[in-house]
Amino acid sequence: MARTISGLSVRDIRAPTSRTLAGSDAVHTDPDYSATYVVLKTDARDTLEGHGITFTLGRGNEVCVAAVRALQHLVVGSALESIVADMGAFWDRLVHESQLRWIGPEKGAIHLATAAIVNAVWDLYAKVERKPVWKLVADMTPQQFVACVDFRYMTDVLSRDEALEILRRKSSTRAAREAQMRKEGYPAYITSAGWMGYPDDKVRQLCREALAQGWTRFKIKVGRDSAANVHRAELVRQEIGPDATMMMDANQAWDVGEAIEFMRPLARFNPLWIEEPTSPDDILGHATIRRAIHPIGVATGEHAANRVMFKQLMQADAIDFCQFDNCRLGGLNEVLAVLLLAAKFGVPVCPHAGGIGLCEYAQHVSLIDYICVSGSLDNRMIEFADHLHEHFRDPVVVRGARYMPPAAAGFSIEMLPESLDAFEFPAGREWKK
Amino acid sequence: MARTISGLSVRDIRAPTSRTLAGSDAVHTDPDYSATYVVLKTDARDTLEGHGITFTLGRGNEVCVAAVRALQHLVVGSALESIVADMGAFWDRLVHESQLRWIGPEKGAIHLATAAIVNAVWDLYAKVERKPVWKLVADMTPQQFVACVDFRYMTDVLSRDEALEILRRKSSTRAAREAQMRKEGYPAYITSAGWMGYPDDKVRQLCREALAQGWTRFKIKVGRDSAANVHRAELVRQEIGPDATMMMDANQAWDVGEAIEFMRPLARFNPLWIEEPTSPDDILGHATIRRAIHPIGVATGEHAANRVMFKQLMQADAIDFCQFDNCRLGGLNEVLAVLLLAAKFGVPVCPHAGGIGLCEYAQHVSLIDYICVSGSLDNRMIEFADHLHEHFRDPVVVRGARYMPPAAAGFSIEMLPESLDAFEFPAGREWKK
Numbered sequence: 003m004a005r006t007i008s009g010l011s012v013r014d015i016r017a018p019t020s021r022t023l024a025g026s027d028a029v030h031t032d033p034d035y036s037a038t039y040v041v042l043k044t045d046a047r048d049t050l051e052g053h054g055i056t057f058t059l060g061r062g063n064e065v066c067v068a069a070v071r072a073l074q075h076l077v078v079g080s081a082l083e084s085i086v087a088d089m090g091a092f093w094d095r096l097v098h099e100s101q102l103r104w105i106g107p108e109k110g111a112i113h114l115a116t117a118a119i120v121n122a123v124w125d126l127y128a129k130v131e132r133k134p135v136w137k138l139v140a141d142m143t144p145q146q147f148v149a150c151v152d153f154r155y156m157t158d159v160l161s162r163d164e165a166l167e168i169l170r171r172k173s174s175t176r177a178a179r180e181a182q183m184r185k186e187g188y189p190a191y192i193t194s195a196g197w198m199g200y201p202d203d204k205v206r207q208l209c210r211e212a213l214a215q216g217w218t219r220f221k222i223k224v225g226r227d228s229a230a231n232v233h234r235a236e237l238v239r240q241e242i243g244p245d246a247t248m249m250m251d252a253n254q255a256w257d258v259g260e261a262i263e264f265m266r267p268l269a270r271f272n273p274l275w276i277e278e279p280t281s282p283d284d285i286l287g288h289a290t291i292r293r294a295i296h297p298i299g300v301a302t303g304e305h306a307a308n309r310v311m312f313k314q315l316m317q318a319d320a321i322d323f324c325q326f327d328n329c330r331l332g333g334l335n336e337v338l339a340v341l342l343l344a345a346k347f348g349v350p351v352c353p354h355a356g357g358i359g360l361c362e363y364a365q366h367v368s369l370i371d372y373i374c375v376s377g378s379l380d381n382r383m384i385e386f387a388d389h390l391h392e393h394f395r396d397p398v399v400v401r402g403a404r405y406m407p408p409a410a411a412g413f414s415i416e417m418l419p420e421s422l423d424a425f426e427f428p429a430g431r432e433w434k435k
Numbered sequence: 436m437a438r439t440i441s442g443l444s445v446r447d448i449r450a451p452t453s454r455t456l457a458g459s460d461a462v463h464t465d466p467d468y469s470a471t472y473v474v475l476k477t478d479a480r481d482t483l484e485g486h487g488i489t490f491t492l493g494r495g496n497e498v499c500v501a502a503v504r505a506l507q508h509l510v511v512g513s514a515l516e517s518i519v520a521d522m523g524a525f526w527d528r529l530v531h532e533s534q535l536r537w538i539g540p541e542k543g544a545i546h547l548a549t550a551a552i553v554n555a556v557w558d559l560y561a562k563v564e565r566k567p568v569w570k571l572v573a574d575m576t577p578q579q580f581v582a583c584v585d586f587r588y589m590t591d592v593l594s595r596d597e598a599l600e601i602l603r604r605k606s607s608t609r610a611a612r613e614a615q616m617r618k619e620g621y622p623a624y625i626t627s628a629g630w631m632g633y634p635d636d637k638v639r640q641l642c643r644e645a646l647a648q649g650w651t652r653f654k655i656k657v658g659r660d661s662a663a664n665v666h667r668a669e670l671v672r673q674e675i676g677p678d679a680t681m682m683m684d685a686n687q688a689w690d691v692g693e694a695i696e697f698m699r700p701l702a703r704f705n706p707l708w709i710e711e712p713t714s715p716d717d718i719l720g721h722a723t724i725r726r727a728i729h730p731i732g733v734a735t736g737e738h739a740a741n742r743v744m745f746k747q748l749m750q751a752d753a754i755d756f757c758q759f760d761n762c763r764l765g766g767l768n769e770v771l772a773v774l775l776l777a778a779k780f781g782v783p784v785c786p787h788a789g790g791i792g793l794c795e796y797a798q799h800v801s802l803i804d805y806i807c808v809s810g811s812l813d814n815r816m817i818e819f820a821d822h823l824h825e826h827f828r829d830p831v832v833v834r835g836a837r838y839m840p841p842a843a844a845g846f847s848i849e850m851l852p853e854s855l856d857a858f859e860f861p862a863g864r865e866w867k868k
Contacts, residue, residue: 031533061505061534065544068501072494100464101494107687107715107738110543111498155714158691158723254540258591281588282540283743285718286750290591305540310716317719 005046005130006081010074010119013039014067015417016060016427017358017390023199024389025059025356028225028255031199034060035358035390038067039422040118042126044082052126053416056118056329057357062111063427069115072102077119086127089150093120093335097152109307113332120333121363125413135334135413136369140180144169147374151339155310159317165342172377179373187404188368189379191219191249193356194387195238198223202237209241216402219247219383221277225255228264235271244272251277254305258287262294275299275323282306288320301325304354308332309339316347323381327354328363337367341375350380356387361398362414365405393421438479438563439514443507443552446472447500448850449493449860450791450823456632457822458492458789461658461688464632467493468791468823471500472855473551475559477515485559486849489551489762490790495544496860502548505535510552519560522583526553526768530585542740546765553766554796558846568767568846569802573613577602580807584772588743592750598775605810612806620837621801622812624652624682626789627820628671631656635670642674649835652680652816654710658688661697668704677705684710687738691720695727708732708756715739721753734758737787741765742772749780756814760787761796770800774808783813789820794831795847798838826854 019025020032036059042052056066076096077085085092096116097108106112128135139147144166153162195208195217209220222238224231231250239248250273256264261279268276276298280287282305292300299322306312306326315321324344331337344351351371353364364384372379384405391397394417396410408414424431452458453465469492475485489499509529510518518525529549530541539545561568572580577599586595628641628650642653655671657664664683672681683706689697694712701709709731713720715738725733732755739745739759748754757777764770777784784804786797797817805812817838824830827850829843841847857864 029531029533030537033534033537059534059537061532062502062538062545065498065501065505065538068498069495069544072498098462099494100462101466101492104463104466104492105495105498105544105547109716109740110545111502111538112495112543114538155690155717155720157693158720257588260590281743283542283741284588284747286747287588287591287743307542308716310714310720314717314719 004081004083005044006079007042007077008045009043010070010078011041012067012070013422014063014427015039015422015425016063016433017425018432019389020060024194024197026197026199027223027251027253028198029253030059036060036063036427037358038063038070038115038118039417040070040122042077042122044126050126050129052122052129054118054120054122054125054413055359055415056114057327057360058114065111066114066118069111070118072112073099073115073119077123082126082130085123089335090152093332094152094154096120097332108310108332113307114329116332117329120335121328121413121415124334125415128413129411132411134366134408134411136366136407139370140176140373144173147338150335151342152335156313156339156343159313160343160346164346168342168345169374172374175377176373179377183369183372183407187401187406188365188372189383190386190400190403190405191221191247191383192217192386192403193221194389195220196222196234198225205234205237206241209238213242218403219249221249221251221385224250224252224264224268228267231264232267235268239271247274248272249274249277249301252279254278254281256280258284258290261291265295265298269295269298273298275301277301277325278305283311285311285314285318285320288315289318292320292322299323301352303327304330306330309336309343312340312343316343316349321349324349324351325354328360328367334367338370341367341371345375350378350382351376352383353385355385356389358390359394359415361386361391362394365398365408366413368405369407393417437514437516438477439512440475440510441478442476443503443511444474445500445503446855447496447860448472448855448858449496449866450858451865452822453493457627457630459630459632460656460684460686461631462686463492469493469496469860470791471496471503471548471551472850473503473555475510475555477559483559483562485555485562487551487553487555487558487846488792488848489547490760490793491547498544499547499551502544503551505545506532506548506552510556515559515563518556522768523585526765527585527587529553530765541743541765546740547762549765550762553768554761554846554848557767558848561846562844565844567799567841567844569799569840572803573609573806577606580771583768584775585768589746589772589776592746593776593779597779601775601778602807605807608810609806612810616802616805616840620834620839621798621805622816623819623833623836623838624654624680624816625650625819625836626654627822628653629655629667631658638667638670639674642671646675651836652682654682654684654818657683657685657697657701661700664697665700668701672704680707681705682707682710682734685712687711687714689713691717691723694724698728698731702728702731706731708734710734710758711738716744718744718747718751718753721748722751725753725755732756734785736760737763739763742769742776745773745776749776749782754782757782757784758787761793761800767800771803774800774804778808783811783815784809785816786818788818789822791823792827792848794819794824795827798831798841799846801838802840826850
């Protein structure tokens with residue numbers, strides 16, 4: 003363990019996904035899936051590195067790169083041992099740096115950058131311990147788990163003692179759930195059959211392929227054209243049949259009243275949830291929509307900036323599904339906080355994934371949720387999109403619509419050197435085409 | 436008017452205020468008041484420029500500089516005439532750029548950068564019209580005013596028609612309020628007597644000087660040391676006497692339960708408000724605190740990211756005073772939206788100021804609020820701090836604790852070239868000392 007973080011490097015990695023409209027939705031019409039890619043080096047002889055990313059849509063990735071550089075003085079020069087001895091304090095130091103917090107606080111580019119650095123520390127920590135991150139956390143005592151969490155701004159709804167109690171209740175049955183996961187994997191749903199910009203025949207074909215692979219839960223994109231929404235829902239429902247689960251995603255396209263209106267003609271397709279029906283900041287708006295469209299569920303979180311937003315989404319009974327993004331929350335420490343909040347409020351966690359590296363992160367987090375925190379799979383599933391996994395050293399393994407637990411040490415986020423070189427912006431080979 | 440924005444330059448300007456602890460509070464212990472400084476040039480012969488800033492605390496200013504560069508393609512090359520013909524659409528284009536919005540949306544570095552660019556456009560527009568910005572807006576018809584506002588995510592509580600009606604009600608009496616302002620100025624309160632890091636004797640002396648200058652409303656900083664809070668409140672109350680108004684500012688130092696506890700021993704000093712008692716994102720937390728500490732008011736806003744947050748702070752009855760920051764909201768267009776929300780909910784607007792350039796901006800906005808929107812001065816005042824005004828070409832004029840309306844064309848934000856050179860980071864003279 004004895005080693006000091008001796009250097010941090012950060013690269014601007016972008017995949018030109020907008021050329022195929024993969025990832026397109028009502029609001030993000032042309033995403034280039036991108037990563038602000040962080041590598042921590044140490045002074046140890048074993049040359050282990052900590053890798054971490056934040057995910058962006060292309061332009062603006064360079065702003066996150068600048069934000070990583072702004073934070074690096076808080077990690078370079080620190081001993082890994084002293085960091086992991088008090089992970090909560092380490093996290094607080096990054097998030098509440100006295101000058102940098104102004105450009106957040108706990109939101110936007112600086113918080114996205116925090117996630118990349120914090121998760122790189124976890125990757126390094128897990129590699130040193132020779133465990134995947136999910137297993138590292140699953141082997142922690144409830145006290146060790148809780149020590150990773152900064153309870154600032156949460157204590158009105160969740161005290162440290164209450165968090166300990168949540169973890170202790172599931173503690174004695176952890177081993178059985180871990181064994182179950184190793185055998186069966188964690189349930190998933192698929193998004194990549196239904197991107198907004200794909201033509202009908204492509205969607206049909208992708209639905210058929212996904213069904214053949216064992217997928218039973220499908221998400222489609224909806225937007226501001228009501229007739230197009232109905233058309234797409236009808237087409238996908240025809241393909242997947244009445245028993246498969248359909249989810250819908252508006253990606254913030256609507257105002258509160260519009261969300262209620264736009265969902266009316268879509269109710270007959272029996273969606274499990276409508277995701278991001280309006281502004282991700284509108285807690286009370288989500289609560290209003292949820293009351294109006296019952297029994298369709300409301301899901302959100304990929305743009306919810308921090309645990310304070312999730313706390314309120316749950317306090318206000320605004321969501322049926324909690325969909326944090328592992329790069330938008332400030333790294334695993336804050337994710338653990340939100341897992342605890344979700345357990346307290348009984349809200350199922352279905353992490354946002356897709357993008358680049360998000361599936362790789364999400365599998366660890368859902369395993370931690372099941373094994374240590376919620377102990378439940380009810381209404382819980384990880385998003386899956388079938389893009390860009392080939393660039394990872396330890397890509398996700400999905401069998402029969404289930405994520406199989408990663409076995410390699412670390413956070414599964416390390417990309418292949420040749421992919422990093424090819425996609426580096428703007429000098430990489432893919433950007434010179 | 437016919438001119439095209441032909442170039443944008445951006446500079447990293449920082450004042451080493453941490454050396455004197457000016458601006459220090461419980462959370463921001465060592466701010467270096469800084470500006471991401473934007474200049475728009477045009478192809479017109481008159482060489483008029485648009486200047487705009489966003490305010491930061493030092494480290495991280497370079498991240499905002501990067502964010503400005505990321506946005507510049509949305510303004511450079513545009514005709515000013517086409518921008519001002521549909522200001523709402525222009526604003527929406529910046530804020531919802533399909534890739535950049537991911538690193539917000541509408542929050543953090545990208546939104547701070549948006550403010551600098553948007554307000555630089557307003558500065559240019561007002562200079563072309565040969566009016567100060569407040570007068571430019573005060574001369575708009577209600578329709579023109581409303582056309583500057585993007586109602587996205589607000590229509591559940593404020594429609595365009597309702598906004599028009601709010602403005603029309605005050606329309607016929609605008610001239611009288613404008614004349615009153617030119618004569619009397621706009622009321623203010625002073626913060627710079629009570630910075631956290633100042634010793635007792637300095638605070639005493641600054642209170643005495645401020646009283647002699649006519650100040651009757653004073654804000655002090657409080658924090659996590661209850662005895663120190665009481666000591667400071669007692670000292671300032673002794674100096675300013677029982678009739679002067681005292682406000683308190685916790686700068687997010689407390690959790691919800693702590694805020695209620697920490698305010699208990701401070702109630703006897705009769706504070707008008709407690710400002711930022713907890714996380715700026717915690718709408719429901721502010722509402723809980725407000726109910727618990729009545730009749731002490733709750734104020735917040737300098738860290739509230741956007742109009743959606745203000746909408747909810749008002750919907751939830753969480754605040755008695757609305758304190759948006761003119762650089763944190765995405766420029767004047769979004770400020771106008773929040774002025775309309777505040778008028779609808781009857782919440783007085785007391786803009787955050789101090790820092791660098793914030794007093795200069797705030798005076799325009801409060802004049803617009805009084806003349807066009809709220810028509811009221813009840814419980815309304817602009818913050819004032821006596822730092823760094825000497826670096827502005829058209830600095831605020833405060834007489835008898837009132838801001839006198841600026842007369843020069845533009846947004847009063849243009850800094851002196853020699854100050855920009857001296858404070859440029861890291862190469863300027865002040866940083867080589």
